[in-house]
Amino acid sequence: MKVLHDxxxxxxxxxxxxxxxxxxxxxxxxxxxxxxxxxxxxxxxYSHMSIVSVTGEDAWALVNYxxxxxxxxxxxxxxxxxxxxxEAGFLRGDVYILCAEEGYYLLTENMTSTEVVACLQQALxxxxxxxxxxxxxxxxxxxxxxxxxxxxxxxAWEILAERYGFDVVGLPYHEFMQTSEELILLRCGKxxxxxxxxxxxxxxxxxxxxxxxxxxxxxQLKAGGLDYQHIVRIENPCWDALDASRNPVELQLQWAxxxxxxxxxxxxxxEAISHNxxxxxxIGIIPLAPGAEISVNDKVLVDKKVVGEIIKSVYSPxxxxxxxxxxxxxxxAYSDIPGFILQTTHGDIAAMTHNLPFLYNLxxxxxxxxxxxxxxxxxxxxx
Numbered sequence: 148m149k150v151l152h153d154x155x156x157x158x159x160x161x162x163x164x165x166x167x168x169x170x171x172x173x174x175x176x177x178x179x180x181x182x183x184x185x186x187x188x189x190x191x192x193y194s195h196m197s198i199v200s201v202t203g204e205d206a207w208a209l210v211n212y213x214x215x216x217x218x219x220x221x222x223x224x225x226x227x228x229x230x231x232x233x234e235a236g237f238l239r240g241d242v243y244i245l246c247a248e249e250g251y252y253l254l255t256e257n258m259t260s261t262e263v264v265a266c267l268q269q270a271l272x273x274x275x276x277x278x279x280x281x282x283x284x285x286x287x288x289x290x291x292x293x294x295x296x297x298x299x300x301x302x303a304w305e306i307l308a309e310r311y312g313f314d315v316v317g318l319p320y321h322e323f324m325q326t327s328e329e330l331i332l333l334r335c336g337k338x339x340x341x342x343x344x345x346x347x348x349x350x351x352x353x354x355x356x357x358x359x360x361x362x363x364x365x366x367q368l369k370a371g372g373l374d375y376q377h378i379v380r381i382e383n384p385c386w387d388a389l390d391a392s393r394n395p396v397e398l399q400l401q402w403a404x405x406x407x408x409x410x411x412x413x414x415x416x417x418e419a420i421s422h423n424x425x426x427x428x429x430i431g432i433i434p435l436a437p438g439a440e441i442s443v444n445d446k447v448l449v450d451k452k453v454v455g456e457i458i459k460s461v462y463s464p465x466x467x468x469x470x471x472x473x474x475x476x477x478x479x480a481y482s483d484i485p486g487f488i489l490q491t492t493h494g495d496i497a498a499m500t501h502n503l504p505f506l507y508n509l510x511x512x513x514x515x516x517x518x519x520x521x522x523x524x525x526x527x528x529x530x
Contacts, residue, residue, distance in 0.1 A: 150349040151192050151294055154356055160372060165195035167259055171372035181378055181464055183369035184340060186509060187520065188303045190359055191371045193344060194294035194352075197260040201267065202250030203283035210251045212270045212277055213412055214242060215395075217405040221246035226321040226333055230386070230395060230403050231258065231266060232413030236420050237394050239266070241386050241403075243335060243344075245323060250283065252331070254295070254346065257387060260287040270412065294349045296356060299342040301509040302520040306363045307332070307343055315343070316515045328355060338376075339383040339508035366520050381461045381470060383504040384431075397425045397474065427455060428480035431501035432473045433466075434489065439496040441469040446490040447498070454479050457489070463505060470505050 155162065155171050163172030170192050173180060183189040201210050211218040216229035225246050231239045240258035244251055253263055267285055270277070298307060307315040311326060318324060323333040328351040336342030345352065360370060380387055386400060395401055395417060405411075406418060434441060447455035455475030463470045479487075482502035489498045512529035519525040 149353065150292075151194060151296065151353050151356060154353050155192065158370070160370070163372065163374065165373050166197065166256060168195045170195050171370075172374045173372035174370045177374065177378075178464065180369060180371040180375045183367065183371065184300045184338070184375060184379060185465060186301065187367040187369070188298060188300035188306055188363060189369055189371040189375065190356065190363070191297045191299065191373060191375075192294070192356075193256075193297045194289070194349075195373065196254050196256055196289065196295045196346075197258055197263050198288040198293050198295065198346060199253045199260055199263045199267070200250060200286045200288055201253065201283050202286075204281045205277075205279040206250040206283040208277045208279050209267060209270055209283050210244060210253070211408070212273070212410060213266050214244060215404040215411055215413070215417075216244070217408050218244060218246075218251070223248055224323055226323060226335065228321070228335075228403065230400065231255070231263075232395070232411075232417060234413055234416060236413045236416030236418075237392070238386065238398075243333070245331065245333065252288075252346070254344075260289055266412070292349050293347060294352050295344055295346045296352055297342060297344050298359065299336065299338065299340045300368075301341060301513045302366050303341045303343055304515050305520055306359065306366050306368060308515075309362050310358070318343075330355070337383070337385040338379040339504055339506060340510040341513075378461050378463065381459050381472060382463055382465065382506045383508070384429075384472060393474075394420050394425070396420045397427060398429045424477065426477060427474040428477050429458075430473055430475050430480045430482065431503045431505060432457070432471050432475075432487065432489075432498050433501045433505075434469055435485070435497040435499060437468070439469065439489075440491065440493055441471045441489060441498075442491060445471075445492075447473050447475055448488040448490055448495075449479060449486060451488075453490075454487075465506055470501070473500075475500070 160171035161173045214229040227244045240255050242255040318334045330345045330347035333344040335344050441460040445457040446453050455473045457471045457473050460471040485499040487498040489496050
C-alpha cells in the first residue's frame, strides 16, 4: 500500500468528496463510528487538509498577516488555531499554524491549497508595508505526496502511547512532536475528544494506519470516514464551511481573533462589525418535547414573532434527542432560556436555548494517569 487511498479501496470504504479530494465517507454504519469516537477511538483519513509550508527569515510576517491570531506567541513545536478572513471580515476558512525551526505549516480542512496560496500571494502584495525583506518560500505539500490522519477519542492517547511511548501522554494541547517515521504528531481536537493529527508522507501514513488498527484492536479502535462529523460538529460546535457566508461575531468566534495585532486581512472590517454589533448570533437550542424533530430552516418564534432560524440540526445519540444550532436575534441569543417555539413541518414545539457545547465528553473525564482501557488495575471510566 503506497498511499492511504489504496488502503481504503482495499478495505471497501465508502468514498466521498471533501475539500475537492476523495476520502472515506465511512467504513461502518454511522452508529458504529459515532460510538467509537465517543467511547473508544476512531482513526480517520484527514488528507482533505491542505498542507502548505512557508519558510524563510520573513515567513512570520507573511503568515501573521494572513491569519486572525497572533503568530508571535508561537515557539518551535507549538501550534495555534486561527481564522482566515476576507477583506469584508467574513470567514474564508480556519487553520492550524504549526511553528517549526524552518518556518510554518498551514493546515486547513476547508480551503484548497490554491486558495491558501492565493491568500499568501495577496499578502505578499504588501511586502514593503509588512517589512518583508526576503521573499518566503511557499510549498504545497499535499500536492507533493503529503497527507494527514486523525486518531480521536477518549483512549486515543493510550493507543499512541503503545507505539511512541509516554511522550504522547505528556504532549500538551496544540503542541507537536516528530515520530520515528518522520511524521508530525500534533495534539489538537475540535470535538471535545483527545485527538492527534499525524501529518507527512503518504507512504509513511499508510503503513502507520495499518499498524495502528492492529495495535488498536484491544481498544476497540475503528477506522472511519469523515461523515461522523455531521453529528459531532453540532454536539461540540466548531466552524466549518457551511458557515462561510457569516462573520466571526455572528458565530461567536471572537475568541479566535487577536484585535491587538497591528494588522491582518479583514481586521478593519471585523473591528467595525464587532463595534457596531450584529443583528443575530449563533446559539444552541433543544426541543422540550420528547422525540421532537428539528430541521434546518425551521423558524424560531417568541410570542408568535420570528426571531431566528435553525441552521444546523442533528439527532444526538449521546443526548437521545435532536439538538440544533440557530441564528437568533441578538436580544434573545443567550443560553438556557425557555419560551421559544419552533415552527417545524411536524407542528409547533416548545424549545429552549442551550449553552455550547451540548456534551461533556468522556475524554474530559478520563485521565491518562488514572484510567486505562486495557489495564485491569485501573478503572476504565471515570466515576
